[in-house]
Amino acid sequence: MSDLPTTPTVSASGLTLRYGGTAALDDVSVRLGEGVTGLLGPNGAGKTTLLRVLATAVPPDKGAFTVLGNDPGTTAGRQEVRRALGYLPQAPGFHPDFTAFEFVDYVAILKELTDRTARHREVRRVLDDVALSDVRGKRIKKLSGGMRQRVALAAALVGDPGFLVLDEPTVGLDPEQRMRFRELIARAGEGRTVLLSTHQTEDVAMLCHRVIVMVRGRVRFEGTPAELTARAAGRVWSSTERDPGAWAGWRTGTGSFRNVGEPPKDADLVEPTLEDGYLLTLDGEASEVAAA
């Protein structure tokens, strides 16, 4: 794995949170710097829990973290963290009778922007940023799913936060909307720290300068997307039949099978992708063997 960010803006160590007997977070330590960091992992890996902890929605049972130098363990520090935070939850809720403008304005008020003129200027700015100026007066219940996600992103961006937490923002979007959203996130990552939870390895490949992979509440990988991809070097091959020795294999559009795992000696090796590296990282034992 590559060196961690030398000047981390968000730093967490030993975060642990248990729900009943299950460890949603198990001794998680991460360091984030400026730019977009991707958070990958299967369902139940603890991604959303980590995001909620870092967003100060839930305190951890153990461990500590700082955001932009502020410790959320104290009232004053927590207020500062929240002032610096933009949060887009996994299923953002809206007051359906609000217009896009009113909703973002409402979130701006929660962020302590009480001066009407300055607040409205800021609301217009973020709605412009997410290209929703034309529909700002429309009720949210009449907007499409993609537009609603952009309203939620605008709400997260209001107040120009230094730390942006995005929980699966591209879920349910069609390819064009997803591409637009990626543009917005890439722009949002300029000059601020963005933590992006996603199931889409393409999101990570296109947007992120670093990636964290979580499995069962633990960090299994932390590094650059290139390093995650390199984990699959020499471990992806093509064949005419599914290789029974492969950890995963599937028929591609060309009719041949793409296999991931430990290749046979005469395997027809192919160039790995980030997804191959991610899949092999999920298969813990296979990665350990390969690393040795």
Add this chain to the structure above:
Amino acid sequence: MSSDTNDTSGTNGMSDGDGMTWHVAEDDLRAYARGELAAPMLWSADTHLLACARCRAQLAEVGDPVALDAGWERLDAELDVPRPGFLESLLVRMGVADHTARLLAATPVLRRSWLGAVVAVLVITVIAANAARTPESPAMFLALAPLLPLAGVALSYGPVLDPTYEMAVVSPMHGFRLLLIRTVPVLAVALVLNGLATLALPSYGLRALAWLLPALALTATGLALTPRLGPVLAPGLVGGTWIVLLVVAQRTTDETLAPYTAAGQGIAAAVAALAAGLFYLGRDRFDSTSARTPFAGYTDGGTA
């Protein structure tokens, strides 16, 4: 916004040459140019200035150029702002700050559907009480009326009805402040509706008002317990205890139920005062949620 009642051109309430029935007073124009004119007067000025060349010209005279540019920028921005809804506009006209009005407009139980449901329940209960004509007191009404403010306040802030609850939790606005901003009007509306229902039971006299102190006691106790038990369990437990108390009281006496006697009312007042004090003392606990008991999260010196 005041119409220009001292206007020597005689435009007070009458149409002048440019078709205007009024003009913005000079003091208001100066305040407007300085950016100090408050809503809703500001809105009226915005709208009027768009249509009135005379007031625009006067605005140019009374304001310095920099402030005037800022004013036009603000006007441009205001024209982009969608008009607020009925409740919000009403609150602003009543003198509520615009940002507070918007927070209140987002309160789930101030929506028409909830208020309609409360009115329907009260109407049915009053009709039933009048039909039953029990000599002592309108038992069903007195049992139900304290529960309505409890439920309204409980549902005004929390994950059950507030779709933006999680965003509110991680915002820098103090949770206790947001809770109070929503609780006070919800409680006031519930008490007013209960009061109107009481007026529909004139034959019981003051006995029909015996719900008031229990209502305050239940609501305050529910709020005081919320940091420890969460916004669902706390009011649920308090409401359940109230019902059990009434059932037990009914089985032990054929006369006025204990909560509605003078002693019972005194106890309710004491409980209301004590719970209100505890609620205030525990205000910092409304600052966050925890995984298990919403609101009972971070404390200074904690693990986070």
